[in-house]
Amino acid sequence: MSEEAWPYAADSDPASLDAASADFGHLIRRRPAAVCRPGSAQDVAAAVRWAAGRRMPVAARGQGHSVYGRAQAGGGLVIDMSELGAVHAVEADRVTAGGGATWRSVLDAALPHGLTPPVLTDYLDLSVGGSVSAGGVGGMTFRHGFQSCNVVELEVVTGEGEIVTCSASTHAGLFDAVRAGLSQYGIITRAVLRLVRAPELVRLHTLFYPDHRAMTADQRRLLSTGRVDYLEGAIRPHPPGWQHVIEAGVWHAADSPPDDDETLAGLSDLRARAESVDLPYPELFRRLSKLESSLRAAGTWHDPHPWLHSFIPDASADDLVAELLTDLRQEDLGEFGRLLLYPIHPGRARTPLMRLPEGEVAFLCGFVRFPADDPSLTDRLVKANRTAYDRIRAVGGHLYPVSAVALTQADWKDHYGPWWPAVENAKARFDPRHLLTPGQGMFPDSP
Ligand SMILES: Cc1cc2nc3c(=O)[nH]c(=O)nc-3n(C[C@H](O)[C@H](O)[C@H](O)COP(=O)(O)OP(=O)(O)OC[C@H]3O[C@@H](n4cnc5c(N)ncnc54)[C@H](O)[C@@H]3O)c2cc1C
Missing domain, CATH: 3.40.462.10 (FAD-linked oxidases, C-terminal domain)
Incomplete structure (x- = not known):
């Protein structure tokens, strides 16, 4: 990974740092060194590379509904995804949305076409990137699985600062790692989401x-x-x-x-x-x-x-x-x-x-x-x-790791059981410097 100058000034005004130090849980506070609001995947990639050059931890922040500091990066860089909140083309069976879009805006865009995501969370003001990274469960999960199961394609910025488009057939390893991967392997900048007919x-x-x-x-x-x-x-x-x-x-x-x-x-x-x-x-x-x-x-x-x-x-x-x-x-x-x-x-x-x-x-x-x-x-x-x-x-x-429980790496090994080696491999492949999302406590040590 080449370290490059980041052309976008990181925001370090006290109000931005304060906002990025808190979340819905109000249980953990970690103050970042800088906050940025990128407007494109290229900007997110540049931000990740900029932080990597300074060995700074990085966390994406969607709507800040974590309850235990999972979108915080003490002394690091918080990437506020709100500028990537647009909902783009609605097609017959899918919609393209920015990683920072809320499910409310996705539903609002789909409904005029008589369509809906097959699974919605109970609360719509969660970001697509935040809930696909966790799973996303709701009253339709018993039939259609999680929101993360209803994703067609993702554009992801890895911990290496590379932009990769992945799906079940292209870069499937990254696609499988990022969905419900608790933001350990990449930042979702764009998602193509499945749509189905909406009932009246x-x-x-x-x-x-x-x-x-x-x-x-x-x-x-x-x-x-x-x-x-x-x-x-x-x-x-x-x-x-x-x-x-x-x-x-x-x-x-x-x-x-x-x-x-x-x-x-x-x-x-x-x-x-x-x-x-x-x-x-x-x-x-x-x-x-x-x-x-x-x-x-x-x-x-x-x-x-x-x-x-x-x-x-x-x-x-x-x-x-x-x-x-x-x-x-x-x-x-x-x-x-x-x-x-x-x-x-x-x-x-x-x-x-x-x-x-x-x-x-x-x-x-x-x-x-x-x-x-x-x-x-x-x-x-x-x-x-x-x-x-x-x-x-x-x-x-x-x-369901959207919870207010402090977890050690031993807890994570227990959580993943036989999948732990795959988790470690994915981390080594997609975020080898262990920059992304330190708030989970999954990889606390630098490699
Ligand atoms: C009121 C409320 C209702 C909820 N209802 C439900 C529900 O019905 N079903 C359900 O499953 N969950 C529910 N949750 C939990 C929620 O899904 C998770 O907390 C979700 O991660 C929050 O998304 P956010 O955008 O607000 O997250 P944030 O707090 O901003 O981020 C959450 C995590 O996702 C990461 N992240 C954010 N954006 C991205 C991105 N673009 N790419 C990669 N990683 C990213 C952050 O770094 C952080 O680790 C609820 C939470 C609240 C507070």
Whole structure:
């Protein structure tokens, strides 16, 4: 790699450095030496080479929704991807977007063509580069896999500062490393994303259960019948106890409403409490924006967020959730928090570096915490995340690494198991100086 002069001045004004020192988690702060906002892949490549010449760590920053400093680079260079946020051509089955584009802008561009990404996250203000680097899970994952499974092609700037276009057939090694690769091998500057027909309406059923075992039993039933297009679930604080809820959606057009009796046949929910509504399809993904507005209005959006996400095997899911609930206090989630339980089919994932449990079915198990802003509570919850993670992996579960858990290289070796040598090889090939994304703690030592 040749070190070259970077023609774009790095921004080191205090406001930019402050902004790049924080993230949504508000748990970790690392101040970079410089921040830049490149407008092209060539600029990103020049920035990486510039940092390499100074042996500076580098982290891309999308929308800053990491919860544990993963988009930070202490003493290094943060590459703010917001200038690469455009959505370009929408074609019959795909759309091209900048790595810094949000899923909201991708959906907004696709919908006028009657199209949608097959998998959307619950919250649309995440960047394409940020979520494809993590995986990207939502209510359509049980059918279509992760967002990272629905990528046609990527343009990537490697840790060597080279621009490479990769896909399943060209530079497949890089394509497989970058998707859910936790930003260890390259920065995504452009993505070609799969699109499918968007439904007009969603019949959304909200189903209530007396406990989580009844809830997961019906999630399994709904998976096996294939009658729904969208499937999530959550355990929410409902003082003095918990509320167990499935959200199941059926795509349809206004002139052909679905048969609710058929959809809900054989389920064991508390039917008198069930709610069924028709929503325009985009509204399904705007619900979290409403929560965001409430939290911003209450001044709590910027409080600490010690979230923990994992994938747990079906065979131990019910007992494990019972165990996790025993230790969980309502204040640990807060009024707006929840324990997510989304069923998925691990076999439908087509992203090699996504670590998932064995078996036909697994569950995303996610502690979405909005606790009070109290340092001792925050500290306890970060420790509780570690305890929960250790239990989860003891039963064959895996971390979804968008979580507030400090990980050592030994943890990463354990996380990847038999894949660790492939991870090391990919790092040696695509980021041999270990510049990229130090916040994961995966390769803490310089080679
Ligand atoms: C409110 C909220 C809701 C969420 N909902 C979901 C959900 O429904 N499903 C889900 O799967 N996850 C969800 N997440 C987690 C989220 O997917 C990840 O935190 C994601 O990485 C955030 O993207 P971002 O652009 O905001 O990331 P940032 O914090 O900016 O970056 C996250 C990581 O990606 C890297 N990165 C950023 N841009 C690029 C790029 N262009 N190329 C390579 N690496 C890059 C960063 O260096 C960092 O390591 C949610 C998080 C929050 C805070």
